[in-house]
Amino acid sequence: xxxxxxxxxxxxxxxxxxxxxxxxxxxxxxxxxxxxxxxxxxxxxxxxxxxxxxxxxxxxxxxxxxxxxxxxxxxxxxxxxxxxxxxxxxxxxxxxxxxxxxxxxxxxxxxxxxxxxxxxxxxxxxxxxxxxxxxxxxxxxxxxxxxxxxxxxxxxxxxxxxxxxxxxxxxxxxxxxxxxxxxxxxxxxxxxxxxxxxxxxxxxxxxxxxxxxxxxxxxxxxxxxxxxxxxxxxxxxxxxxxxxxxxxxxxxxxxxxxxxxxxxxxxxxxxxxxxxxxxxxxxxxxxxxxxxxxxxxxxxxxxxxxxxxxxxxxxxxxxxxxxxxxxxxxxxxxxxxxxxxxxxxxxxxxxxxxxxxxxxx
Numbered sequence: 618x619x620x621x622x623x624x625x626x627x628x629x630x631x632x633x634x635x636x637x638x639x640x641x642x643x644x645x646x647x648x649x650x651x652x653x654x655x656x657x658x659x660x661x662x663x664x665x666x667x668x669x670x671x672x673x674x675x676x677x678x679x680x681x682x683x684x685x686x687x688x689x690x691x692x693x694x695x696x697x698x699x700x701x702x703x704x705x706x707x708x709x710x711x712x713x714x715x716x717x718x719x720x721x722x723x724x725x726x727x728x729x730x731x732x733x734x735x736x737x738x739x740x741x742x743x744x745x746x747x748x749x750x751x752x753x754x755x756x757x758x759x760x761x762x763x764x765x766x767x768x769x770x771x772x773x774x775x776x777x778x779x780x781x782x783x784x785x786x787x788x789x790x791x792x793x794x795x796x797x798x799x800x801x802x803x804x805x806x807x808x809x810x811x812x813x814x815x816x817x818x819x820x821x822x823x824x825x826x827x828x829x830x831x832x833x834x835x836x837x838x839x840x841x842x843x844x845x846x847x848x849x850x851x852x853x854x855x856x857x858x859x860x861x862x863x864x865x866x867x868x869x870x871x872x873x874x875x876x877x878x879x880x881x882x883x884x885x886x887x888x889x890x891x892x893x894x895x896x897x898x899x900x901x902x903x904x905x906x907x908x909x910x911x912x913x914x915x916x917x918x919x920x921x922x923x924x925x926x927x928x929x930x931x932x933x934x935x936x937x938x939x940x941x942x943x944x945x946x947x948x949x950x951x952x953x954x955x956x957x958x959x960x961x962x963x964x965x966x967x968x969x970x971x972x973x974x975x976x977x978x
Contacts, residue, residue, distance in 0.1 A: 627960035655848060672813075693715075703926065710744075726952075745771060771787050876891070884977055918972045921956060
C-alpha cells in the first residue's frame with residue numbers, strides 16, 4: 618500500500634465533476650478576469666469569516682506584500698517576524714524594502730509572547746503566523762501591538778477557517794493574509810490568495826495596489842502592480858468552499874485518531890489544541906529526536922511525510938541574522954508532518970498508526 622503525504626488527484630469524483638462543469642461554464646461565458654465569480658468569492662468569504670472586506674489577489678505571498686505596502690511600510694522600517702515560518706513571511710518584508718527582525722517561537726512554532734522586546738523606534742509592524750493552522754493568541758497580541766503603536770499583519774495562510782473568541786484567523790489584524798495554494802485546507806487549482814481587513818480605506822488601497830493603482834481602467838492614482846486573481850481560480854474556490862466544513866470534519870476525525878493512538882508514546886511530541894476551534898488541522902506535526910530515522914522508516918513502508926520546515930529563516934542566506942532561536946531550531950530538527958487530508962482512507966490512517974507504533978516499539 619502506497620500512502621502519499623498528499624495526493625490532490627484523489628479528490629472525489631463528484632467534486633471533479635463540479636469543477637469540470639464550472640470550467641465549462643466559464644469557457645462558454647468567455648470571462649477570465651474579474652466578473653461574477655470573483656464577486657461571489659469575496660461575498661462568500663466575507664460571510665463565512667465575518668470579515669468586512671475580502672480582497673482576492675494572485676497568491677498568498679502577494680497578499681503579504683500588498684498588506685505591507687497598504688500600511689505604508691518600506692525602506693528604513695522594521696517588521697517583527699517569527700523565526701519559524703515559510704519564507705514568504707520574511708520575503709515580503711524584504712520586497713518592500715523593510716527589514717525583518719526575527720524572534721523565537723514557542724514550542725508549538727507560534728511567535729513567542731515576549732516579542733515586544735524586539736521593538737525599537739524603527740519597528741512598524743508585527744506578523745504573527747498561525748503555523749500549521751494553530752492560531753496565535755490574537756487578543757493578547759493585538760492589545761500589545763496597539764499599546765506599542767504597531768500594525769498587525771496576520772499571516773493566516775495555513776489557518777483558513779480557524780476561529781478564536783468567535784473571530785476568524787485573519788480578521789484580528791489591520792490586514793489578514795490568506796493563501797489558497799492547492800495544498801491548503803481550501804485550495805485553488807493553481808495560485809490564489811486574499812487580503813482581509815475591517816477598514817474601508819485599507820481595502821480601497823489594497824484594491825488599487827493589486828490593479829496597477831487604477832480604480833477604473835486608464836485612471837492610475839498610485840504605482841501598483843498586477844496581482845488580480847484569475848476568474849477561473851475564483852470559480853474553483855467557490856466550488857471548493859461548499860465542501861469546506863465537511864472536509865474539516867474529516868481532518869479533525871483523523872487528527873483525533875492520531876492523538877488517541879500516539880498519546881502513550883513518551884518519545885513523541887503531539888500537536889496541542891488541534892481539535893479545538895482555533896486550530897484548523899492544516900498539518901499534523903509530530904516531534905521526536907529520532908525524526909530522520911522515523912521519516913526513513915515510514916518511507917520504507919511507502920508512507921509519505923514532509924518536514925515543515927527543515928531550516929529556520931534567520932539561518933538562510935538571504936535573511937541571515939544572529940541569534941539562538943532555541944525553540945525554532947528544535948522544531949526544525951524534530952518536526953515531521955504525517956498524512957492528514959480529506960482524501961486519505963481509514964485503512965490508510967490505521968496503517969500509518971501501526972507503522973509509527975512499530976517504530977517506537
